Amino acid sequence: MSDSRLGSDSHRTEPGPRISTEFTYREIDAAVLENQALRVMVLTGKGGDIVEFRDKRTDVDVLWRTPHTWTAPGDRYIPAIDSSWNEHYPGGWQVNLPIAGGGMEIDGGSYGLHGESALLPWEATVVRDDGEAVTLRLRVDLIRYPFSVERELTLRAGESKLHIDESVTNRGEVPLEYVWQQHITLGEPLLSPASRLDLPEATGVNPAYGDGFPNARLEDDVTYDWPHAPGKDGGTVDLREIPPRSAGVHDQSFAVDMADGWYALTNPDLNLGFALRFPLDPFECLWYWQPFGGYHESPWFNRNYNVGLEPTTRSPAEQRASETAENGKSVMNVIEPGETVDASFTAVTYGDLERVTDVSPNGNVDGE
Template identity: 25%
Template structure:
């Protein structure tokens, strides 16, 4: 099918239906700023996705990362490391993020796509639309089995490039942050809840959590934003005069994963080359004893989930 372009005068969105219906770029036209992250190995990942180069990894996480170009994925029916559920092996970050989606309609401002999953009995009907400076994704999850199905559902928009350079700040509607207990965090021990953005262990902190460190400072963070007063998050680059705001369905996704990699991780595949922030509306925490999804699709029924991203021009230096 090839890539789809949706656009208005205020936003341009590129979608790849052949690989997860992922959003590869999200551009503010007046500045030309693409707020999406691109991996250091994006050129090779493009070759792998197009079948021009073989995957060399023998596990699902490695295969996923070899094809990871950056951008925005939907993690369904599983998010995180591979595991077996109801006899099916759920690969890293789920089947939908790598599946080929079928396009049924496409105009300048809207695309409709669908995908039938194999690891769970779900069919997904998706509408992606742009209006003004906002892109909206609405997924209808239809259960075709005579039993209820519980699934992970996580939106995985990763931001990077020039958008993270300069004066950058994060704002969220959450009151607390819980570092992931299975992931090395350079600043905080896991499995504890910290007030956002103030942390109760100041001697371990190098900066406020809501302030993005300048280029050259190495840090990593992974965990769950919880206790939302309202389901929203915003990253603002005052230097570039651009902000992105996420709003989502709090009933379906009461959590948001926070992943920050600032040239910290020494091993494969990062080798201290990435600078990225992802704020990921989610049906589940990243880990811990409460790591169970709240999203259940009843037998022969459906659930509708919506998320919106608004790309805003603000007063800035540029």
């Protein structure tokens, strides 16, 4: 990865975490937060995407980068066709609003894949920069929806944790349906057949695939006790295990009714893991995207080997609140006029574990 400093005198020389908004990445404005344990790069000029989450102890970036040639979206560009989001997708970590998943018709307009928040430039302000912590505040007003979104990223001294506080406010005069998603993708070298995925107790759901998953290994349209998913071959697939790239498979699963809000991907061969702590209210569903060398459609053509572990407010996102899931609940949340919803997350890297049994509210990882 290449980046370029636009200035040379903005960094403090004293000990402690550091922050700068004077970077570019592929000609997109970017910011960097770092301390002794982590280096985090954020595309302030495109969605507030996190495109680097580097564990300095192992010098491994845990995030995945897309194999195709993606381009930066034009200024305040919001496409309504499904393919456009992927054409501007670098991998890493996006915030998706006001929808996630397939497109949606709205009054007076429409959305393609994953909405608009990841396709807009965000205002970036350094609100803390001292020896104890650095904080970057990101803010954007959506265009087709009257939502204001704010995100604060904080890196503290002596921690291998990124603390994130987010809020969404409805500036409109009518109640509005929405889906809010943390679109996090992890890749090699953290991801390998040596890796293990741990979640709390949960119910697994595989959606009805239709014709979209010709390389699926999982049975579709089923519910099960996580992680033991019914396989297409009649057997059982342990979703804690990671297939090799050569498996050439592609699946989508959801974890619902989770006992707690966290997940962890651990690679003992690297002595490295990544964990995320997230609130089940409102992020009650974890989307698990599994393109292990078998995602045949454009722009992937079986080139990607990654996992998407994506806390999301509901699933499936394509349906409207007027429709209901089998349990009678609407599948999209609603923000009332003037209402603000907020959530906090902690992303952490760790070592010396083979499996994870808990990620505490402050991001401490336990296991064995």
